[in-house]
Amino acid sequence: MSDTGSAPPTDQNAVVRFEGVSKRFGQKQVLDDVSFSVPAGQALCILGRSGMGKSVTLKLAIALLKPDAGKIWIEGEEIDRLRGAQLSEVRRKMGFLFQDAALFDSLTLYENLALPMQRLTNKPWDEVNRAVDRVLGQVGLEHDKEKMPVELSGGMRKRAGMARALVLEPKILLADEPSSGLDRISAAEIDELLLNEKRERRTTLIVVTHDVHGARRVGDQFAVLEDGHLVAYGSADDLEHSHNDTARKLISEQGQ
Numbered sequence: 001m002s003d004t005g006s007a008p009p010t011d012q013n014a015v016v017r018f019e020g021v022s023k024r025f026g027q028k029q030v031l032d033d034v035s036f037s038v039p040a041g042q043a044l045c046i047l048g049r050s051g052m053g054k055s056v057t058l059k060l061a062i063a064l065l066k067p068d069a070g071k072i073w074i075e076g077e078e079i080d081r082l083r084g085a086q087l088s089e090v091r092r093k094m095g096f097l098f099q100d101a102a103l104f105d106s107l108t109l110y111e112n113l114a115l116p117m118q119r120l121t122n123k124p125w126d127e128v129n130r131a132v133d134r135v136l137g138q139v140g141l142e143h144d145k146e147k148m149p150v151e152l153s154g155g156m157r158k159r160a161g162m163a164r165a166l167v168l169e170p171k172i173l174l175a176d177e178p179s180s181g182l183d184r185i186s187a188a189e190i191d192e193l194l195l196n197e198k199r200e201r202r203t204t205l206i207v208v209t210h211d212v213h214g215a216r217r218v219g220d221q222f223a224v225l226e227d228g229h230l231v232a233y234g235s236a237d238d239l240e241h242s243h244n245d246t247a248r249k250l251i252s253e254q255g256q
């Protein structure tokens with residue numbers, strides 16, 4: 001474990017690997033020499049206060065943003081160097097739940113899931129239908145497929161975003177605050193879904209969360225981002241004994 005801000009060792013066989021990654025917007029150094037790796041089938045939970053670069057980290061992993069320095073590997077491919085078809089191929093292995101769910105307002109819930117899936121896979125429509133029904137059932141929205149996004153509550157939009165991230169059965173799932181804004185029961189259901197992905201399908205997970213209870217249930221490793229650095233990294237137990245105050249606060253259930 002590291003809680004001095006120095007990089008934890010990264011594993012060359014890891015499914016997701018950041019090595020010395022830095023990212024700045026204008027004057028603001030959001031990430032400064034960040035390294036971590038996530039082995040196959042494990043879940044890394046990223047914790048940190050608002051504005052510390054958690055969402056930026058996920059967007060770098062899927063190459064929606066480019067690092068200023070450092071390298072990012074997804075299953076051994078340097079994702080920020082890939083373009084076009086090669087990038088699409090790596091991204092197809094990845095499910096992404098955006099913080100704001102990011103649904104298309106002019107499409108029904110069903111279309112929000114089915115159209116991107118059809119476009120990415122060229123699968124026949126009956127197969128697409130089955131996959132969409134399956135994931136909507138998983139998130140408890142099977143009776144809402146004809147609804148428009150404006151008709152969905154915040155919690156339902158979140159679950160819809162989760163369904164969209166899962167519809168292609170990704171090997172890697174990146175989830176940005178999957179349970180924020182949900183009531184406790186719905187949040188617990190999302191946690192179960194994430195756990196199930198990990199246990200049944202060996203999906204590799206990176207979950208950004210403020211929900212300590214959920215993080216402890218789902219996470220194998222925890223990383224705390226603060227002022228551009230990974231100030232703590234390790235098991236829940238490691239964080240509880242960290243020298244870093246924020247890390248101890250964020251992992252403590254009493255802190256909620």
Ligand SMILES: Nc1ncnc2c1ncn2[C@@H]1O[C@H](COP(=O)(O)OP(=O)(O)O)[C@@H](O)[C@H]1O
Nearest residue numbers: 025028030048049050051052053054055056057
């Ligand atoms: N595309 C962008 N352009 C400019 N600044 C950005 C962009 N994305 C994020 N930022 C800034 O980077 C910092 C970290 O953002 P973010 O990763 O969203 O934080 P959080 O940890 O809350 O998810 C914030 O100061 C944010 O304003």
Ligand SMILES: [Mg+2]
Nearest residue numbers: 054055099176
């Ligand atoms: Mg964020």
